[in-house]
Amino acid sequence: MSADSMLALNTYDPASAAVADPTIRGLIERRQRIFGAAVPLFYEDPVHITRAEGVWLYDHEGRAYLDAYNNVPSVGHCHPRVVDAVARQAAQLNTHTRYLSEVVYAYAERLLATFPEALSNLLFTSSGTESVDLALRMARYHTGGAGFIVTRFAYHGHSTAVAEITPAFGPGVPLGVHVRTVPAPPPGRSGEDVSQSFAAGIEQAIADLRRHGIRFAGAIFDSIFSSDGLYADPPGFLRAAAETVRRHGGVYIADEVQPGFGRTGAGMWGFSRHGITPDLVVMGKPMGNGMPIAAVVARPELMASFSERSGYFNTFGGNTVCCAAASAVLDVLRDERLIERSAQVGQYLKDGFERLQRADARIGDVRGAGLYLGVEIVDQAGAPDTREALRLVNGLRQRRILVSTCAAAGNVLKIRPPLPFSTEHCDLLLDAAGQLLAAG
């Protein structure tokens, strides 16, 4: 894969000499024989995880790793209520949507109740990729257009059609001829109006599509720009973007695969921080706390345009066991007040990194929302310092704290722990980061 690919960030290099443990070396060899070279493996010295609980992962020697990265087990690894729901439902029934199911509809109704009223239909899928791909089909059928707009280093998934709108795969995977990219909205450091500059980029991209005879179908943006480097503020900056997309007849698709389900600490969905109601919303990762379930939520007029043209049956989408898991996730989010916690603990963590920033010019920026932070690492000239970011990520891994990187340059620490993360866990991470900065 290309070195400019998101998948090449924080990746084990087979030429690395950092692996001392023969068990790890043996596992890496087997993995390589099975998967070949396509599937990225984290860290210079990869970790072998054998069990997990809450925010802790454990390896084959019983060593504990603090998980400050994984948002799929979002209510905590192996949460007993989710595990129970899975075990009970798996023993009772696991089937598909061509039979009627109270379990599936009750969950769908709970999920839809978390959305603005205009978003009243949904289809279940098995992955974020399937959801994005389906949303693209819906937008195409509804508008009759083919042209899509994405941000410069967006990652939306891996199917053929989704890879065509995913610049983060790097130059080996060409963008579609019908795709235009816009810069992600940068933090408005110089007092620039982020909202207007982002919308202006979209306006230009639509004009360029039209100039090439390509009818505009829509835009898809991760509501917190995870892959581009994490841009959350100011809340509301997406409003002008959504208005621009709609004014030109396009469909606004909110990619909530990463920010969704309370991650940002400001309600369930990243788009609501911006005061917008998208036309389509795609979600996945944390939906079933690790069980493969994802969805597209749609305005009914988009669903109607779609079903005039195409049927939709997804064998695993909306299966009973994954819906039971996803329903337990909603229970835990509510009962453990995890969204409030994400806001509070996220702020504590952000404050902590801002303290480090004041003492160290290598931290160029600290940004994010809730328990989703990007810590930008720069050199003396303020330029991205990928090497230093990787030193920190691998240094934290040696101290058994797991984070990774994002952004095109790979210089932004991506910190996105399970939501039960506490201020004590934040202190472990902040102390280790501070020590590594002091030692580097």
Next chain:
Amino acid sequence: MSADSMLALNTYDPASAAVADPTIRGLIERRQRIFGAAVPLFYEDPVHITRAEGVWLYDHEGRAYLDAYNNVPSVGHCHPRVVDAVARQAAQLNTHTRYLSEVVYAYAERLLATFPEALSNLLFTSSGTESVDLALRMARYHTGGAGFIVTRFAYHGHSTAVAEITPAFGPGVPLGVHVRTVPAPPPGRSGEDVSQSFAAGIEQAIADLRRHGIRFAGAIFDSIFSSDGLYADPPGFLRAAAETVRRHGGVYIADEVQPGFGRTGAGMWGFSRHGITPDLVVMGKPMGNGMPIAAVVARPELMASFSERSGYFNTFGGNTVCCAAASAVLDVLRDERLIERSAQVGQYLKDGFERLQRADARIGDVRGAGLYLGVEIVDQAGAPDTREALRLVNGLRQRRILVSTCAAAGNVLKIRPPLPFSTEHCDLLLDAAGQLLAAG
């Protein structure tokens, strides 16, 4: 959706007056409010399933339905060994392929051991659709071509790229300009050489692609032609097809989503009945007995071409819980000798339908392999009789035996029970079918 779509076969029509139970009517209304009109629902009088065990499904009134249709819960609904594996692994660890995992590699190695030696690499995905889509990307990157060949009423999945090679969606979903269709290999009734006529169709399609300046990338065929109407015999007829594809530089992709994992009773994979070794194999549905797991198995040279161009990370693909479930499926297949059972019980069922056929001209043909049968229903002129097929399917459903239909005309009964199906279960199905034929 179009009436010519596979998804419109054996589908509930909201105008139907057949639903008497107010519980069912209420569920149908909720379903419609959630999903809109795109997702098909089986039967004139849909069923509401609340629990399941082995080959039996139970509704909200505790009524038992004999499952003669579902191949996802292939080792039996809620098989205790699979349920146990899921419950144990869900309580211990559920994570992704960027960490090392003994559970995942041990399963992958077991799975690869069921393939010819040349097929030594795999990638995990979350669905058959994701697997087919990835196989198309691999074939394109390896050959530099874009042209694909499929059969006339093939169904391969629902992503944008896979819908473009899926004629069974009907006219609302256009085939790609780079796609050609060939007739599925018909049963060689007139002594015609099926193998040569099928290969000749492929040869013509490749020539037509070339004439349009489209470089040939490959062909994908369901090894038992599930959607086209089920064509299994004579074993070996795919050999000339595979040779033709390769002679022209194409990649032969075996779609084992339906025939795989022992369904045909002749080894694990449908392609092995034909004595071929594909370049890529896609699998899904029964792999985790209902847990969403799927895969692409590849020759290493295809994996190498792919990874030169693209990385691949699938969040849910190869997660620990689904791999544990899939490993238990292999245990059960082996310990309960379900492949041999599929051969034996499948033959018993086929013999039974052939007896019915000798007594009733409405059964035009009985075909299939193992516990996967197609029973073709025709009128007096020998033409497809869709209405009679639907009368039988809905009549069986009223007698609480679940089957469905396939083929472009929807006139072929699709019988594909969980593999623990016994000769006693066959007798229940055969007796009911005989009575319905006698009463019609």
